[in-house]
Amino acid sequence: MTEQSGAPGRAHPTGDTARPRLTPLEVKILRLMVQGKSLTQISHEVYISKGVLSRHVQLLMTSLGAIDREELAVKAEQEGLI
Numbered sequence: 001m002t003e004q005s006g007a008p009g010r011a012h013p014t015g016d017t018a019r020p021r022l023t024p025l026e027v028k029i030l031r032l033m034v035q036g037k038s039l040t041q042i043s044h045e046v047y048i049s050k051g052v053l054s055r056h057v058q059l060l061m062t063s064l065g066a067i068d069r070e071e072l073a074v075k076a077e078q079e080g081l082i
Contacts, residue, residue: 028045
């Protein structure tokens with residue numbers, strides 16, 4: 001866990017604008033989103049509650065500057081994160 005962000009895989013050295021480093025779980029979540037799976041389907045596949053999944057999605061959206069899940073999936077693909 002990093003002190004800068006409070007979440008694993010999110011820290012960047014000060015001033016670093018490189019793409020975020022994602023955890024294996026975040027990559028899996030993004031891949032399932034790109035496949036068009038619903039939050040319920042994804043939560044069952046990755047064995048976490050829908051609430052925890054929603055929090056992961058919000059963090060990913062913030063990290064990538066996306067305003068919704070569709071834009072998040074597009075940006076993840078464009079940036080080569082998945």
